[in-house]
Amino acid sequence: MHFDKSPKEKPCCTLPTVKKLLEQKRRRETSSVPPCCPAASTSPVPPATLTQLPPPEPFPCTGATSSYSDMAVSYEQWPQAPEPTFNYYSNHPGTSLAGAYSHTMTPEYNTQQQVHGYGDLSQSYCLEATTDSSWPLLGPAQTTQLTFGSTIDVTKLEEARMLLSRMDYSRTTCQDEDGDTILHIYTAKGLRECAYAAAERLRDIGRLDAKEHKGKTALLVAVTANQAEIVQDLLSLGADINACDVNGQTALHLASHYGFPGVLRAILSSRPAVNLEARNFEGMTPLHCATISHSVTMKALSTVGHADVNLQTKAIEKLSCVQMLLDAGASLLSQEIKSNKTVLHLAVKEGNIDLVRYLLSIPLPNMKDFVNMKAHGHTALHMAAGLHGNLHQEEILQLLLSRGADPSIRNLENDQPAHLLQSGMQGEQLKLMLKKRSASSRRRIVSLQDQE
Structure with missing residues (x-):
């Protein structure tokens, strides 16, 4: 922030910009972030090898024809209150991720980092009590109930309100050259009471949704920083x-992309105001973002093995985000605009067996139509046939066939899924499986016609 200090303020309250907070965080991460997954193309045939890629960008969520590798799969650990873990596998004995899952979560913005000139504001707000506050003072050790059932320490909130009352009015309401308001800063640092007080002031002048240089409102910063309570407060x-x-x-895209179940739960609590089918500029819904992000983490996990507890935890959290979106009413039939892929296409294309199992376990009255939907001519079965060398190719093919996938459907090149299988012994075995299923389907159709 670049405002003149009031004589009443202490030097420790000088605020950095959100941009600087993020740059400092990213400098520490660039040396430790593992390489991510290669790009997914629109062709049903996957790339043969993994490619070493540069560290991720801050907030990407791109379409199926561009690289998904910049989706974050590892962050510096940051302690926070535990959330209940989603355990789809405990209710589905036939499905499992190897290894035990522990619950950890790491945000894009590290609220524990020290910034020069900012002080440890997570412990002290660096203020002096005064009696000229414009807000009424409450007794010590009090708490008040806010929306969504969360509580806030009223004593700290009153201190934060006094802190803002002692600042220049312009400092608490204006934006700096990066577009940051004081609310953006407090939100990025995870200072809930200060953020609440700043949000009250900006709300009163109609600037609660002011955007910084990347178009993020304070709510979007709170989502990206994994600050579920501040998300609740701002809403x-x-x-x-x-x-x-x-x-x-939107907030829903970002929470789905990063795999933050607590934040996602807070956002979904605002239904029906939230738009579950909102499209980002890549034509993707939040459900598409959650699906792609889970596949990226699963591919990274398969590369490093199941000894990485952080990746295991991230995978289960991201799968829980997929489930929460579907439970809230997100449509399985939505197709992303660039390549017309559904979430099933996206999961099959990346060989994400866990997500394929989950999606095909959902009871749908039109499951056969869903499984046979086309993305630029390719069904999910075409994409599974192109998973050459993938350990789960045969199982994915069997799952799709068991849910009504039609091996006789042709793509725009007039190819059936069997034509896209790999050469060699394994390819011949899979081709035989597809032909048997196709013949069985034809016999059923003839039988039904005879009955009529």
Whole structure:
């Protein structure tokens, strides 16, 4: 922030920009972030090898024809209150991820980092009590109930309100050259009481949804920083839940992309205001973002093995985000605009057996139509046939066939799935399986016609 200090303020309250907070965090991460997955193409045949890629960008969520490798799969660990873990596998004995899952979560913005000139504001707000506050003072050790059942320490909130009352009015309401308000800063640092007080002031002048240089409102910063309580507070104060950044990503897109179940739960609590089918500028819904992000983590996990507890935890959290979106009413039939892929196409294309199992376990009255939907001519079965060398190719083919996938459907090149299988002994065995299923389907159709 670049405002003149009031004589009443202490030097420790000088605020850095959100951009600087993020740059400092990313410098520490670039040496430790593992390489991610290669890009997914629109062809049903997957790349043969993994490619070493550069560290991820801050908030990507791109379409199926561009690289998904910049989706984060590992962050510096940051302690926080535990959330209940989603365990799909405990209710489905036939499905499992190897290894035990522990619950950890790491945000894009590290609220524990020390910034020069900012002080340890997570412990102290660096203020002096005064009696000229414009807000009424409450007794010590009090708490108040806010929206979504969360509580806030009223004593700290009153201290934060006094801190803002002692600042220049312009400092608490204006934006710096990067577009950051004081609310953006407090939100990025995870200072809930200060953020709440700043949000009250900006709300009163109609600037609660002010955007910084990347188009992020304070709500979007709170989502990206994995600050579920601040997300709740901002929504309760009237923040626009469907506001989007320069990439068209709403709070729901970002929470789904990063795999933050607590934040996602807070956003979904605002239904029906939240738009579950909102499209980012890549034409993807939040469910598409969650699916792609889970596949990226699963591919990284298969590369490093199941000894990486952080990746295991991230995978289960991202799968829980997929389930929460579907439980909230997100459509399985939505197709992303660039390549017309559904979430099933996206999961099969990446050989994500766990997600394929889950999606095909959902009871749908039109499951056969869903399984045979086309993405630029390719069904999910075509894409599974192109998973040459994938350990789960045969199982994915069997799952699709068991749910009504039609091996006789042809793509735009007039190829059936059997034509896209690999050469060699394994390819011949899979081709025989597809031909048997195709013949069986034809016999059933003839039998039904005879009965009529």
